[in-house]
Amino acid sequence: MSIKSNDMTVNQVFSHTKYYIDFYQREYKWRKPHITNLLDDIFYRFELEYKPTIDPTPENIDKYEWYYLSSFLTNSYNGQTYIVDGQQRLTTLTLIMISLYHLGNHYSEEELVEMLKTKIYGADITGKTYWMGQNGRMEVLDKMLKNEPLDNLPDNNISHVNMVNNFQTIQKYLEDRLINKHIYKSFVIYFLTKIILINIHIEKQKDVAMVFEVINDRGEKLRPYEVFKGALLGLIDKEEIDGKYNDIWQKGIEPLEAINDDLPDNFFRDYFRAKYVDSLGDYRDYDGEYHKTVFSNKWNEVLQLKRNINNIKEFIKNDFQYYSKLYHKLVDPQIFNKPYGEYVFYNSLTDQDRQLLLILAACKVNDPEENEKIKIVSKLLDRHYVLLHLFGCYDSNSFSRTIIEINQSIRNKSIAEIEKAFDRILLKDINQVKNTSITQPFEYAFFKDNNNLGIRFVRYFFARIENYLSTNINYQRLNDSQYYNYVRNTGSVNGYHIEHILSNNSENKALFNNDEEIFQKERNRLGALLLLKGKDNISSGNETYNNKLKTYSASNLWNRTLISDFYHTNKDFQTLINNEGLNFKPYNIFDRKAVEERQQLLFQLVKKIWG
Structure with missing residues (x-):
């Protein structure tokens, strides 16, 4: 038989075996909920048996019912015992014993303290050794046992951080429950002698992977x-x-x-899709x-x-x-500030996370053009996504098929081939929806009356307009925090909200001959919208256009272009207008003609930004 099982008390588990943590095992990831659940279960069984009137001797505690905790898997190799599965619990049991050790000193239970010490560490040919102190954990366990400060340990080790936090949780829990010598001594004896674990020992190393997978599929899943x-x-x-x-x-x-914690699984899914998937079924x-x-x-x-x-x-x-290194590069929270990261950040704002698999698809192993491909793929995906929205061609189901087609078309390709693939598929997507055969994507007829756009998309659109203006008239470009506020923050202080220039009032409706249908259609076009920060759009509410201009004068650049004074005080803005041929103008009256002109102006800007 290649597997042997043996039921063991905590006392037996931690008697003389030095445990190494096998590569199968993750870092020590248990947190407070795991700890309190385990302690609650143990104390529930203990308190069913505990009798404060009976002496806490081993003979009396032996009459308590035993409690099955769990199993753990081990495998021996070159004379060393490796934990294949179960190190989360064994590590936690060690932390409990260290806490009991300190509590024993408090109650002057010298014999129990000495016994607990032997369950925490022992000696072998190498000297002092903690039974669960291998794989770089000896230092943190030693500090805990010696009651030394724990705040100077490196904070980039997940196991160490969780061990320290859980140790503090355990100490507080035990201090609250073991409130006198009698219950303390009873619990220590119960803990060591009546809590049972089953050790499943796999004799042959070649069988470890199979047993590990089966146990984790059927038990507590990794x-x-x-x-x-x-x-x-x-x-x-x-x-x-x-x-x-x-x-x-x-x-x-x-x-x-x-x-x-979700990123490793996301990485593998994106990697296999990027490199091997050619259909929606795949x-x-x-x-x-x-x-x-x-x-x-x-x-x-x-x-x-x-x-x-x-x-x-x-x-x-x-x-x-x-590819794991590349993936980490792409999900870096500071990506916006990297020379290749601007459009990666933009796509994250609009939840275009499938950019990750497209970038993986485009890059070859150790690709010398990695940064350039990150920039071009993220930029062209943003263009694709935005133009389909603006031209009324976006459908989420169809876009999933588009992603797969792009993925297949740019896999391991050169930058020139990537650009051609994106251009070809963009035209195909537009032509299919519009039933046309255009050869370039920018048609004002598609943009003119499309107002079926989501709130976040509209906010993103105007954030990009704002950034274009600020960058080109010697203002600072928007930073990542400002972009977040423009696009995703819904708060009443820093969040931005969509503002209708045309309020629902009789004065404005009169400009549209009191035709309600035309008025509602025009006021919802992009040319009649802008963004205001915080409560400004609430305060401007149902005001007349002239009163709204007072609010706009202290807001975003796009909003201020409605006001004549802005043109007189910003020479760089006038230079931009002249150099780029942009039809900016102020408006004293905002009527149907003004809406159309602003819509056309936005189309000019769309071609500049996404052309």
Whole structure:
């Protein structure tokens, strides 16, 4: 039999075995809810048995009902015991014992304190060793045991941070529950002798990956990327894993985890779609458990990763190492300030996250044109998305098919080929919806009356207009915080809101011959809209146009172009008008003619920004 199981008390688990954490295991990620749930369960069973009138001797506590905590998987290699699964609980049990150790000192329970010490660490040929102190955890455990300050540990180690936070949670919990010597001593004996774990020991290393995957599919699930790691690295000899393949894996995954726990799985889905998907059906294959999809018969014919050690090594050394680093580069929260990141940031504002797979598709491993491809793909995707909206051609379902077509067309292509592919597909998308055969995308007839645009898109559109103006008249370009306020912030202080220049009042309706249908249509065109910050649009409310101009005069550049004084005090603005042939003009009366002229002006700006 290749698997042996053995039920063990906490006392037996931590008697003489030094545990190493196998590469299958994630960092120590338990947080306060996990800790309190575990302690609540343990204390619930303990308090059912606890009797304050009975001496807390081992003989009396032995009469308590036992409590099954969980199982843990181990595997031995070169005389060392590796935890394949279960280190979250074993690490937490160690933190509990250290807390009990300190509480024992408080109650002067010297014998229990000495016994607890042997459950936390012991000695081997290397000297003092913590049973759960391998993989760089000895320093933090030693500080906890010695009651030394914990605030000077590096904060970039996820395991250390969580261990410190959980240790503090455990200390507070136990201090609140173990309020006297009697209950303390009873609990320590119960904890060590009546809590049972089952050790499942896998004798052959080649079986570890299979057992690990089955247990995590049927029990408390790991994330797909964690199971995927086990399925790949589990086939490689341990000598090659440590110091090479596992290091490559961790360097690719940990930076993504540090930003968001979902990013590693997002990365793998985007990678496989970017490099191998050619249809909507293929795309949907990676919606769910991609870590199983890649080993299916259909996809193994393409990927050839199933039990293929050489291909797995090549995948990790080449594609995984390069594309995980590239992915982290793209999801960097500071992307806007990078020379290649402006349009990546724009697409994130409009939730065009599929730009990530398109950029992965365009870049070859160690691509010398990486930064240029990031810029051109993100810029052309933004153009595609914006123009389809502005010309009334956007449909979310159709756009998903467009993404797949672009993905297939730009995969590993040169910049010139990428540009041609985007241009071709943009024209195709417009022609299909409009039933035309245009050869260039900018037709005013498409833009003229389209007002079926979402609120966030309109805010994004005017943010880009504002940035164009500020950049070209020697104002500072918008920064990322300003963009966020323009597009996504809905607050009453810094958020921006859509303002109708034409309020719903009789004075304005008279300018449209009191034709309600025409009035409503015209007031909702882009040429009759702008953005105001905070409560300004509420305060301007139902005002007449002349009164609104007072609010506009202290707001955005686009708004101020309605006012004649702005033209007299901004020479750089007049230079922009002359150089670019833009039909800016102020308006004392805002009627149907004014709406149309502003609409045409916006079309000019659209061609400048997205042309």
